[in-house]
Amino acid sequence: MAYNDIALYRDVAAQIGTGAGYYETTTRLQRSHHYPTRPFFTVRHPTLAYLAATFGWARLQQALLALMAMAAAAWLVRIEHATVLERAAAILALVAGSAAIFSPLLVAVHDVWAGLLICLALVLRNGKAWWLGLVAVAAAIAFRELAICYGALSLIVSVAERRRAESLAWLGILALGAAGIALHASLVHAATLPGDPVSQGWLGLRGPGAAFYDLAGVSVLALLPTRAAMGLALLALVGWAAAPVEQRTIILLFLGGFIVLIGVFARSQNFYWVLMTLPTWLIGLAFVPRALRDLCAAALAPRPSPL
Template sequence: MMRRVPAPLWLAQPSRFAGLAPRNAAAALVALALLLLACLLVFAAPVPPAASGDAAQRSDDQADVVLYETIVANVRHGGGYYATAADAMRAGDYPLKPFVTFRLPTLAMVQAAVPHAIVVILLYLLAAAVALAWYRRLAPAFARPPPRIVAMVLLAAGLMAFVQRDLLAFHEIWAGLLIALSLGVHRDGQWLPAVAFGLSAALIRETAGLYLLLMAILALAGGDRREGAAWIAAGAILALALAAHAHAVAEVVGPLDPQSPGWSGHLGFGFFVRTMTLSTALMIVPLWLAAPLVGLALFGWAAWRDVLGLRVLVVIAAYAAVLSVFGRVDTFYWGLLVAPLLLVGLVFVPDGARDLLAAVSDRRRITVKRIVR
């Protein structure tokens, strides 16, 4: 017994929801409705303090960025990273405990070693590499050029914050681009570049270590032990780097230095939605429209019948959970780790929604019978 599968609208092949049994399709529709309702929790989520827009107030509006710029400048002039970072954090009334309040030295050391203009060029080249990798990866997914163009526009909307020169010293900007590039270059049997870029992201911002863990689990679940071992090895390298980092931090932190208030904000799913609206072009869209678009983007990634679509969905969902449980109002920028790719999921929504509705309403069956004479 076969179910009728409608021809794709934009995609080269039917979506993941094509041909579902009506009962399963109805359950998926209910899940989508609940997801969209959950997105409305954004109206109950706290809002990070708005920037004044006054250049004279930049030290307050972008205090973290100014802190990182100060550290880079002092290292460039001969200061040691950890001593310099400790002094700058004390001057800015930042907590110095536990050791993860200090950023890994990777980005600061690189930026201190090369001219500022080169750092700007590297950022733009990295963003361009993300766009090229995803254009090549998405091109075969669509039957015609228009949806490919739409996908690239949506990718650009997700990269809006990642090409701002004022944020050069912000670690999540580089780590988010490297995660997006890692996913974009991933291919079955050709995973080494993806592992290398993922490890680079984690060595810049250790919270990208979750990405390494997720990719290891997905690789092993997919039956590729070699790839899984490579991601585990990358995680081991990160663990060694963090151990050395913790030791170096202990050398410059004193007993009277302040402790972090912790990372257990319990701000809920609405806070994740809020971070996505602040980290992408959705910030220029009314919140009543931007919030459900976040949910639809997640639905779109679920609809793409490709193993990469599932990986992107799992990564975004995992960081959504982290932000929902552990995020604080002043750590909304964690969302930048997954923001570049979120909106691309919207390009899969037309086919996914049509296939889901068709599956729910389909009561016809094509029965194949074998007649023996």
């Protein structure tokens, strides 16, 4: 079997568990297996590797399961004006969207952690515990730098909604995240060698269907034919448009933003980016019947006579 990303992440954790330095170990392993080490974002943040070296992958999987349970409980409480069936379907969709955490191997994928943390942050927004959402996003950025995109979106939305305290808090999270990324970049640069492989870059230009295709390949929707899976992914967005939750607008902006991000920048090898939208994306399936009912009601509603 060819050497892959998961093998790399597990090898890194195993070696730093014996006392090896993270950046020296990671760049050496990536170099030896013909992985690029430049630019700096080709090297993952050390958070997950140190956690795995300290607690072991089995305990980290338990932690992910606990995090999923927390997110499910929070969504169950925060979905407003929803039927019992919609609440049950939303929780089932959340669990289905978190299917990766049931695999001991996929626990090593940084995007899985970031996606579940963002899902938790989204449900906490607009509530009394909104500050816990900031903590969740800070943790998500520590796992995967792309999570800073959600932090930037939250800042923009908070400013637009004139939430002064939240805007300042999000500004602080972004500053902290940017400082962490800058430190990471400097440490990666110090460990790289002039002849190290260089990444092809981020400009895949795969188009708006790329995120749907990737979602159909990495989620439980992969059990279906690709076109059917992509259709369900689209229906989930329709469901979010009718969802009875306060977070509906920012969720649609977040998912729409990642659709653009993946369509423009992600190459086919970056299919795992879409994991950052899971399980949030699939929760929208719970509200598809509501959306279709609303569309039918609007289409059949009597229209005033032009005369």
